[in-house]
Amino acid sequence: MRRLALLLVLPLALTACDSGGEEEITSVRITNVTVDQIPENKPDGSDWDNAVGSGGPDVYVRVRLDGVDVATTRDREFGDLDQDELPQTLNIGGTISLNQLDRSLSFQVVDKDGGAASADDIMGTTAAVAVQSLVDGNVRVRSFQDTAAGVDLRVTFDYN
Ligand SMILES: [Ca+2]
Numbered sequence: 001m002r003r004l005a006l007l008l009v010l011p012l013a014l015t016a017c018d019s020g021g022e023e024e025i026t027s028v029r030i031t032n033v034t035v036d037q038i039p040e041n042k043p044d045g046s047d048w049d050n051a052v053g054s055g056g057p058d059v060y061v062r063v064r065l066d067g068v069d070v071a072t073t074r075d076r077e078f079g080d081l082d083q084d085e086l087p088q089t090l091n092i093g094g095t096i097s098l099n100q101l102d103r104s105l106s107f108q109v110v111d112k113d114g115g116a117a118s119a120d121d122i123m124g125t126t127a128a129v130a131v132q133s134l135v136d137g138n139v140r141v142r143s144f145q146d147t148a149a150g151v152d153l154r155v156t157f158d159y160n
């Protein structure tokens with residue numbers, strides 16, 4: 001009976017040791033956004049740039065938590081991105097940190113036009129993913145898609 005008690009205690013001690021050694025993750029960092037697919041034309045069939053200049057869209061992403069923009073790469077848009085250049089990794093200016101793990105993450109892929117950001121053309125808005133599920137799964141790469149619009153992104157993550 002004494003030996004049985006000892007065997008039961010041992011796994012508990014190991015578990016406690018494991019969890020004590022892990023540091024709690026407080027921040028998710030987006031390290032890369034790669035565009036795998038974008039729609040060739042606007043929903044009405046016209047060019048993204050309305051035949052002004054080069055027709056290829058000038059692509060950037062808006063990072064959204066619970067549907068609210070928290071970061072944008074608008075000042076580093078990828079000019080005249082054509083279908084035959086895909087996949088293409090966007091310049092996101094280092095990393096984008098997300099500190100609110102209880103939110104859902106989505107992306108908007110946008111064609112930059114002149115003037116205000118509100119006048120840019122939204123190419124697609126991806127389905128949202130719970131940030132905590134990325135942390136729990138230790139997810140390093142994940143696709144974000146707007147299947148109706150034809151948008152497919154590959155996003156890489158790091159944690160700290
Ligand atoms: Ca446009």
Ligand SMILES: [Ca+2]
Pocket residue numbers: 049053054055056057058079080081
């Ligand atoms: Ca263009």
